[in-house]
Amino acid sequence: MSGYWRDKRVCVTGGAGFVGSFLVQELERRGATDVFVPDHRDYDLVSREAIDRMLADARPHVVIHLAAVVGGIGANRANPGRFFYDNAMMGIQLIEQARLAGVEKFVALGTVCAYPKFTPVPFREADLWMGYPEETNAPLRPGQENDARAAAELPAAVRVQWHLPVAGQPLRTARQLRSGDRTRDPVDDPQDG
Numbered sequence: 001m002s003g004y005w006r007d008k009r010v011c012v013t014g015g016a017g018f019v020g021s022f023l024v025q026e027l028e029r030r031g032a033t034d035v036f037v038p039d040h041r042d043y044d045l046v047s048r049e050a051i052d053r054m055l056a057d058a059r060p061h062v063v064i065h066l067a068a069v070v071g072g073i074g075a076n077r078a079n080p081g082r083f084f085y086d087n088a089m090m091g092i093q094l095i096e097q098a099r100l101a102g103v104e105k106f107v108a109l110g111t112v113c114a115y116p117k118f119t120p121v122p123f124r125e126a127d128l129w130m131g132y133p134e135e136t137n138a139p140l141r142p143g144q145e146n147d148a149r150a151a152a153e154l155p156a157a158v159r160v161q162w163h164l165p166v167a168g169q170p171l172r173t174a175r176q177l178r179s180g181d182r183t184r185d186p187v188d189d190p191q192d193g
Contacts, residue, residue: 005032011058012037013045013094014066023064036060040067045090048097055101062105063098065091070111076136095158105165106158113137 010027014020015037024035036058038045043054045067055063069086071079091108098106115123116131158164 003031005030008032008061009034009036009059010062010064011035011054011060012064012066013090014068015064017066020066023066038067045094046086048093051093051097052101055097055103060098060103062107063094063103064107064109065094066109068111073136095164099158099162099164103164111137 005027010032012020012024012027012035015024015035016039020037024037027035038054038058044050045054046069067090069083069090070076071083076083095106095108112123114133114137115128117134119127119130
């Protein structure tokens with residue numbers, strides 16, 4: 001796998017966050033030498049102009065989107081509309097602007113918070129559709145109930161019409177990351193799209 005990443009410029013939104021920093025280390029371990037992690041203070045990814053500037057600065061072959069506007073339970077309760085809007089705009093505009101910029105591959109990762117409130121452990125990808133998420137998590141990503149279905153359809157629609165390989169799936173739980181569970185790992189299989 002290191003051969004794939006060696007000559008790729010990779011942009012990891014959210015790459016300075018908890019999960020993103022581990023992903024950046026893993027990409028480097030697999031041979032990536034040109035990984036760009038945009039700082040949210042320099043690139044407001046809700047803004048199309050900032051996204052265009054980021055893509056021009058990074059010139060990525062691959063974009064892995066982890067960035068999100070999040071907060072604790074109190075912030076989630078106080079800002080559901082803003083969090084939903086910001087995260088929806090980030091994801092939709094990033095995919096479109098990446099397509100227009102000629103990015104070869106786009107991987108969008110969601111959060112475990114998108115799963116229904118009473119999902120049995122261990123989580124399975126199919127469990128995402130089994131009900132509404134815990135209420136304070138619902139607005140964090142446009143990845144719940146009908147919005148999840150729309151978010152899941154966007155990558156497929158982009159692949160069909162414009163042939164941009166876009167992969168999207170919920171993010172693994174911390175336990176899966178620690179245990180090395182690589183089931184359907186979009187980083188491990190860059191050709192999956």
